[in-house]
Amino acid sequence: MTPPPSRLTRSERRGLRLWPVGLALAVTFTTAVVVAATVFLTGWGLLDAHGLKPERRVDSTTLFDLVKLSFGVVAGAGALVALVVAYRRQRVDEDGALREATRLHTERFTAAVSQLGDESAPVRLGGVHALAGLADDAPTRALRQTCIDVLCAYSRLPYTSEDDLPTGDADARHSYLALREVRHTVIRLVRDHLRLPPEHQHAWQGHDFDFTGVTFDGGDFSGAVFSGGVARFTGATFAGYPVSFGGVRFTGGTADFTHTVFSAGATDFGGSAFADGTADFTGADFRGGTVDFTGSVFSGGAVHFHGAQFSGGAVSFSGAHSLSAAGGAEFSGGTVDFGGATFSAGRVLLGGVTFSGGTVTFESAGFLGTGVDFDGAGFSGGTVGFADATFAAGRVRFTDSVFSGGRVGFDNATFIGATVDFGRSSLSGGTVDFTDARGTAPTGLLPTGGPSAPLPTGLTVPPAWRSTGP
Structure with missing residues (x-):
């Protein structure tokens, strides 16, 4: 089986292409003459020569030098042809x-x-092992x-899942477990080759991996x-294990x-870097x-959760309730987009997360019932936007958050049913902007003391919220 034409280089598609020997020799001699002339003229200029001394008679030494020069030119030409x-x-x-x-x-x-098609x-x-060895060689x-x-295509082949096995059929279960081991071996081999340093001759960095x-x-x-190429998990399902x-x-x-389904089990991105x-x-x-x-770090490029649906389970960016011992995730550059995402059930934990650069947007997101927790998050730079977001149900916590830089914007956000809590949050720098926000003011946002109490520097709220007080 030969590689697909789209993956072959031009030389591999057309075979070896060499100039005609006559043309190659002509180009080689022309190049040699040009180089020799350039060297001669450069030396002539460096010596500040203004002409040649005429010789009316040639002695034996000069004649011998001319003969040696002639043989040198002939030998050089022969060497060029041989080269x-x-x-x-x-x-x-x-x-x-x-x-x-x-x-x-x-x-x-x-x-x-x-062998892959064997029963x-x-x-x-x-x-599987033979193909991995072939890839190395x-x-x-x-x-x-x-x-x-x-190897990736083998993982995409349909198979009978454990849930679909006939009840009490030991042979079917043994067959499932054996084929599951083959599938997991593919994953392990891919992982092991991607752990190798890029300069290693068997490293697979830069290649494409399709687990669609x-x-x-x-x-x-x-x-x-x-570290390059495309890793596709489009439409994949993470279920049960x-x-x-x-x-x-x-x-x-x-x-x-994109359109990946996380329906059961535990999927761990802890400590990953994007x-x-x-x-x-x-x-x-x-x-x-x-x-x-x-503990994940989002430090450049773009991360898209646009239109994602959080309808069950728990999604944690937080240092608490996690699978690993790492701290909260860090957003320090690039763009992270939760625009249009829907939070309707389950829990999304962002407590202890650090926003120190780049842009994070929840524009037009819908908070419709799930518990979203920014408890203890640190906003020290960059931009975090909740423009046009809707807080309609459930609980969203910003308690104990620290706003010390950057901008957090709730422009045109709607607060109509959810409990949004800013209790014990601290605003010591940056901007928290609720311009044109609608609905009821979040709990703990406005200072105590009534409408006359001054707002913390950097906090902007609608006039209607000020008139009603906390």
Whole structure:
């Protein structure tokens, strides 16, 4: 099986291309003459020469020098011809070696893929390891990508989940567990290769990984480094068993979790880093289980939770109630977008999170019943926006939060039914802006002492809230 045409370089698609020998020699001699003339004229200028001394008679020494010069020119021309011929022979030999290596790789590839289609789980397991070894030995980057594509494609194949097994059928369960081991081996091999330093000859950083639509019944990507390329988890389902992305680094490239479903179990992103790339959770559905972003750092690029639905379970960016011992997440650069997200059930914990740079937006988000907790969060820089957000039900806590820099904006936000609590929060710098906000003022936001009490510096609220007091 040969690599897809789209993944081959131009030279690999068309084979070895060399100039005609006559043209190559002409270009080589022309280049040599130009270089020699340049060197001569440079030396002539440095010596400040103004002409040549005429010689009416040539002695034997000068004649001998002329003869040596003539032989030197002839020898140099011959050396140039030999150099061109040797270069072309080397290129042909290298191309032949590459073709032979590619042929052998293709034969091994075909055998490994045949193993993946075997009915026996141990044979499939051997095929997985064989493909990983082929990826390590691949003579070109395109052939390595092809091996990775097949490994990921195996994970995408449909299979019978544990919940769908016939009750009391021991053979079906044994078969499921055996094939589950094969699927988890694919994940482990990908993880192990992504843990290698980029300069390692077997490192897979920079390649694409496509887990679109995969149902993850467990797995461990912890410590992997996705430092380029695209990692696709589009439409994947995390259900029933723990899956770890703990300490994973997404630096450059794209991590695509669009429309991913987190329906049960525990998914751990604790201590992960999202920097200088795109992590896309657009339309993700958090409907059950626990998803933990504790200790994660969002320091560049863009992270999208736009249109995500938080309808069950617990999603934690906080240092509390987490799967790991790390502190709260840190938003220190780039853009994090929760715009249009819906918080309708379950819990979303952002307590202890640090907002120190970049932009975090909850624009047009709907807080419709879930418990969202910013308790103890620190806002010390950047911009956090809740423009046009709706707080209609449930409880949203900003208690013990510290506003010491940057801007937190609730422009045109609506407070019509939820309990929004700013009790014991501290405003010592920056701006907290409720311009044109509608509804009832959040608890603990306005100072005690009635409408005449001065607002903390940096806090802006609608006049209607001031007239009614806390």
